[in-house]
Amino acid sequence: MTSLLEARSIGKTFRSSGFFRRTSNVALADFSLSIDEGKPILTAIAGESGSGKTTLTRLLLGIIEPTDGAIHYRGTDLRAMNHAQKRQFRQEVQAIFQDPFEVYNPFYKVDHVLRTPLAKFGLAASEADARRQMEAALEKVGLRPEETLGRYPHQLSGGQRQRIMIARALMLNPKIIIADEPVSMVDASLRATILESLLTLHQEFGISLIYVTHDLTTAYQLCNDIYILYRGSIAESGDVTEVIKDPKHPYTQLLVGSIPLPNPDQRWGADQPTPKTMRSAAASGCLFADRCPYVMDRCLASVPPMIALSPTRGAACFLYDDDHAAHSTRDGVQQHSR
Amino acid sequence: MSDLTLKVDNLHVHFPTPAGVVKAVNGVTFTLRQRERLGLVGESGSGKTTTALALMRLLAPPARIPHGSMILDGVDLLALSEEKMRQARFAEISMVPQGAMNSLNPVMRIRSQFVELFQAHGQFTSSSDIDARIASLLEQVGLNPSVAGMFPHELSGGMKQRVCIAMAVALRPKVIIADEPTSALDVVVQRQVMETLGRVQEALGATVILVGHDMGLMAQFVDRIGVMYAGRLVEVGPVRTIFRTPKHPYTQMLIASIPTLEQKKLFKGIPGVAPSLLNPPSGCPFHVRCDQRLEHCSRIVPDSIALSPDHWVACHLYPKEEHHDQPA
Incomplete structure (x- = not known):
């Protein structure tokens, strides 16, 4: 089995060189993760603000480079990729971000955000083909294309916008989707539909999902495994049911005990x-x-x-x-x- | 009833826009007893924050309150002059606003912000007296009195939120409105802040209105829940009743959609989207999304019916007669 994405003890230290003193801040230390092709994962990365989860997301997406360790995609270090490899990485590893309001240009119809990646990666043979692919992707995330295409972002709800982002990721036939707090800015009643769309991607299309969140309840519901991060280091990891039902690390115990139970x-x-x-x-x-x-x-x-x-x-x-x-x-x- | 603190009756809030009048709050009625904790829940746009701002009379023009009354201890807040209302704010009814940590003035020390509050309410005595009061307020919310000498940027989010709670209770108000007081905080800090708010409220004997959409937080904190939908209060009842036997179809879906640690890979959302408040659907505003819709739901707005003295629901599934005539 070939390894798709592999992070080998990666770390990120942010250094700022002030005039009088230098400060360094370890945002992430010694994190390892491996995703094998043909064995998709459904993994949660959970932690509070400052735990390093956003740094980790950015590292795995190749937006920033690690200061320790290395990230390999299909056996090649992200830093040493040639143009074709980079292109493949950009297509196969997709991101869904927290804010479904900020990712849209308010002057363009939502079609734009779907058509651009198709054009960029040359995935559509014709305009009609592009249209067909866009409609198919929207249907897969439970949106009606006729109610979605041709609209401006402000005419859609946060939940609809977030599902369009999932549709956009899906059109590129990704292997891995990294979702950074995809539901934290969406109304509670709409969260379920978004999480359901993400689960469908994993179950039906064999896409690995890395779900980055501060919410242990949804992590528990959606995922199979979990990493609990505390100030840049893994405090506890393992099967999500075991970790949440029987937390061992005192930090995990504190987190689980702080969930406001709806009872x-x-x-x-x-x-x-x-x-x-x-x-x-x-x-x-x-x-x-x-x-x-x-x-x-x-x-x-x-x-x-x-x-x-x-x-x-x-x-x-x-x-x-x-x-x-x-x-x-x-x-x-x-x-x-x- | 003598223990009634606040009585809100048929409150309406309108926002005139070029496209027409947006009825953000449409006939909200509820009462609050002394020391009670009421939760107002609903989706974004359901009117819960607007209701909270209306209670403080902090709605900015062009918003108007065309009908309604808000009687706090026998005084109608809507009938007060602007100056009387200014005096009542914080002294009678106070608020911990949404994202309260950003409501502190970044260039003033915490102490000065308290002094400003006391001065605005004519309570400035001696400097040492003020310092003692600030210190005791900060201690009450679990902060070190030295925080008074700090600027907001020196405090963490949870600490700023506690400062805002200390300010909200500084003048011993009868009603404290907390609008999503912990939505920007981590779970551990959230629990600490809510416990602080609960402790301070009990010490003061005040009433709290908690506005939000986190049902877990509601279950942990409030005594009664009011569920808002499209500017209306569709169900009000004791927290246990609402969680165990919700009556309104919207409340039922809302309760079913809460993620819990009981089930995995099973997601139940509420289909459809919240209605436009500019052109609300005729009849019951929820009928478009309702799975138990009756034939007349699209025509007639349901009245609020008391299922028990403390449990009200506005839904045609519960006709008036049934509860008087039929034996159980």
Whole structure:
């Protein structure tokens, strides 16, 4: 099986060179992901603002270059691609962005956003063929072409606009779609239809989907696997049902406990302490140490590695380090907390 | 009833546009009891924020309120003079606006923004007195009093939101309107901010109107829910009733569309789009999207019917007679 997209321990550090001092900010560290052809994935990347999820999206799309590691597409480093390879990458890896209002030029009809990629990649033999392809793609995402084509963006709802973006991506026969918060700006009642369209793309056309979000509920509903990012590093990863139903990393536990459940009888994180600090300043150890209720001395001293909990599951937390787990009860752990 | 704080009766808000009059709020009626938390939910354009702004009388021209009354503790807010209303804002009824963190003045320290608020309401005493009050307000929302000396850009989103809550409660209002107070915040901070708002409200004995579309947040925070559709309140009831046995077809679809951790790969949206408020459909505004539509729904606007003393629904599926005559 050939590897389609492969990210090998990629990282991105943003450096700014001020006049008096240089600052560097690690937006993403040591992230790996592999998508094989013929084995499409349905993966969620979840995290709060500042977790590095947008940086990761931009890296995977080749918009920015990693400062560590490398991203390969069909075996070639994104940075070393020739023109033809780049073109293929641009066609086969598609993006859907958060804001369905900003991606449209308000002076053009929505047809423009669909016709341009067809022309750019030479996918339509004639105007009639282009029209036919546009209509077919719109129907696949549940829109009626006669109600959509020929309209201006302001005449359509946010949900319709976002589905047109999915149709646009679909027309190019992509292998991978990277969707960065595709439903966060869409009305709750329309979210379901968009997520359904995305799921259809995966199930019917075998397209790999990377769903980048802050919303664990929709990640749970849509995806098979999940990566939980915290300040640029993977805190926990694995099967989405296992991670959300039985979170292991204290950060994942905090996130899951903070989901406002749509059930008045099930109280919000009733079993969980609210973390005290809102600022963070871990210098050398675990990035979550200052908010963690189970923090230990070693958490402040060194960064926990990804510890395998099962063949498909991992958490970057010393609580699951076997050498230590034997003699660390929660009570024992807490006396070390600051 | 003596414990009634706010009574909104048949409120209408119109926006005249070149194409015609947009009826953003179309006959909204509800009451609020003391210490109660009411949630107003609905899609964008359903009139929930407009209702909130109307309560504060903060709608900018050309918006008009052609009919309605809003009686807060026996005083009709719509009958007040502009100056009286200015005094009532924050002192009687206050608001944490949508994206409140952007409502702070970026070039003023937090302290000065509080002082401005107190001065506008003629409450300036001595400087040390003011500082003590600001410190206690900041502590009440879980912030360090040193925040008073900071500029907004030095604070995180959650901290700014807490400052806005502290301002909203500074003059001990009877009603606090929170319009999507946490929509820009991460889930962990969202929970902290909502817990703060709840704690402050309880300490004050105030009433809260939470405006938003996050049903999870509503389930966690409010006592009663009002569901808005196309400028009308289509169902009002206790939060548990609305979640367990929603009656209006729109509420039913809304509840069914909430993503939960119970099911996977099963998405139920609400088909169709919200109607234009410029040319609303005749009859019940929801009949176009409704899956239980009756023959007369497209002709007659349904009245609000009380299914129980606390549960109101505006839908032809629940005719008036049935609830009086038929045995259960």
